[in-house]
Amino acid sequence: MSSLLKNRLARRVLAPAAALVDRRVQSSASKLRKEFEKDRKAQLAEFAAVRQRVTELGDQQFAMGLLFDKTGRSGSRLPTPARIDTLVREMVQVSGRTPADARRNVTIAFRNVIALEALAVGRLAGSTYNICGKLATVPLLDPPNEDVLEIGTLHGLFSAALMRMLHRAGVEARLTIVDPLAGTQLQPGAQPIGEPTGTPVRMDVVRANLALGGKAGERARIEQGFSGDPEVQAAVSDREYGVIIVDGDHSAEGVMADLEWAEKIAAPGGIVVLDDYGDAAWPGVQEAADKYLSTGESRFELLGRVSTSAFLRATR
Numbered sequence: 001m002s003s004l005l006k007n008r009l010a011r012r013v014l015a016p017a018a019a020l021v022d023r024r025v026q027s028s029a030s031k032l033r034k035e036f037e038k039d040r041k042a043q044l045a046e047f048a049a050v051r052q053r054v055t056e057l058g059d060q061q062f063a064m065g066l067l068f069d070k071t072g073r074s075g076s077r078l079p080t081p082a083r084i085d086t087l088v089r090e091m092v093q094v095s096g097r098t099p100a101d102a103r104r105n106v107t108i109a110f111r112n113v114i115a116l117e118a119l120a121v122g123r124l125a126g127s128t129y130n131i132c133g134k135l136a137t138v139p140l141l142d143p144p145n146e147d148v149l150e151i152g153t154l155h156g157l158f159s160a161a162l163m164r165m166l167h168r169a170g171v172e173a174r175l176t177i178v179d180p181l182a183g184t185q186l187q188p189g190a191q192p193i194g195e196p197t198g199t200p201v202r203m204d205v206v207r208a209n210l211a212l213g214g215k216a217g218e219r220a221r222i223e224q225g226f227s228g229d230p231e232v233q234a235a236v237s238d239r240e241y242g243v244i245i246v247d248g249d250h251s252a253e254g255v256m257a258d259l260e261w262a263e264k265i266a267a268p269g270g271i272v273v274l275d276d277y278g279d280a281a282w283p284g285v286q287e288a289a290d291k292y293l294s295t296g297e298s299r300f301e302l303l304g305r306v307s308t309s310a311f312l313r314a315t316r
Contacts, residue, residue: 067114072197073123077114079132087133087307094304094311095140105136108168112161121208122155122199125185125247126275126308133306134245134273135161139169141303141311143242144269146173151227151258152248152275153179155199156206159220160213162245167214175213175220176236178227178248181206228257240267247275255288263298266314272300277310286310 068077084106091102109132117124124131135158148166150159159175166173183200199205203222210217225232227248244266246258255274262272274289276282289310293302300312 067118070196073117074125074196075127077117077128079110079128083129087129087136090304090306091133091137091140094137094306097140101140102136105140105165106132109135109161109165112164116157116161116164116209116212119212120155120157120160121205122157122195122201123197124157124161125154130275130279130307130309131158131161134158134275134309135165137306137309137311138162138243138271138273139165139171141271141313143171143271144267145240145242146171147176147239147241147267148173148243148245149176149178149236149241149265150245150247151178152246153177153206154185154201155197156209156217157212158245158247160209160211160217162243163210163213163216167216173216173243175210175216176241177206177220177222178225178232178236179206179222180226181222181224227261228254233261237265239265240270241265242267242270244270244272245275246272250276250282250285252284252288252291255285256292259289259292259298259300263300263314266300268314268316270314272312272314274310274312276308278305279308 064078070076084103087106088099088102091097091106092099095102110128112135113124113128113131143166146166148159148162150162153159156177159177163173163175179201181202183202184195185201195201203224206222210220213220221236223232223235227233244262246255246262248254248258259272259274266272274285276285277289278286289302292298293300293312299314299316301315303311303313305311
C-alpha cells in the first residue's frame, strides 16, 4: 500500500476520491463542532437559569427568615412536619378529640402566632410548639365557663391569641391577668431575663397587645402584682375560672403556691394549664406539680401533656 501511494499515477487517480473523503471528514467534523457548540450554549443557558433560580430562592429564604427566624423572639417560628404531627398526637390524647380537630386547631393557632407577633409590641414567650399546643388545646377541652385567669403574662400577647382561639370556638372570654409588670421578666432567685425584642414589660404594652384579641382583650381586667400577694388574690378571687394559665413564678415553691390558689378559684370542670412542665430549663415546675398531685387530696386530675405544658382538670 505504501508503494502504491508513492506512485505518481496512482496518487493522481486516487486524488478525487481522497478529496471527497477529506470533504466528508471536514463536513462531519464541522457538524460535530456545531452540535457541540449548540449543546454547550444550551447547557450554559440551563446553568444560568438554575443559578438565577437559586438566587431567587435565596432571596425568598431571606424574606421568610425575616418573618419566621428567631431574631426578636424566643426562638425560630419555623415548625417541622414531624413536630406538628407529635403535637397533634399529644392533643388527641389530652382532649379526646379527633386528629382532624387537633390538626385544624394547631394550624389556626400557628397562623395566629405569626400574625399577632408581626403586629405586636413585644413577643410571645416560649417555643412555637409549646405556644401553639396551649392555644390549640384549651378550646378543645370545652372550659365550663368564659372566665379566664392568666398568672404571668409578659407582654400580654398569649392572652390576646387565646381570646381569638376561644372566640373561634364560640366563647367570648372574660379575661383577668395577674402580673407584676415590673419592666422586665422576673423569676425569683435569678437575674432579670434579657428581652430579645427590647420591649419593656409594663401596662401600656400589655394593653396595646390585648387590643389585638378583640373586645375580650380590650375589656380585660389586669391586677398588677405577684400572684402570692394576699391583696392581689383577694382582688381577683371574686369568681370561679373556667381556664387558669399558670405561667408566673417557675420555682417549685412558686408553682406549688399557684396550684394551691388555683384549687380555690377553679370552676368545677375548669382547666388549669401549667406552662413549662417537663422543660429542663425550669425543673421546679414539674417537681412541684408532681408532688402536689401525688398527695391524692387535690381535686385536679392530670389530663396529660402537650409539648411542655401540663393540662389539669378540676374534677369537682
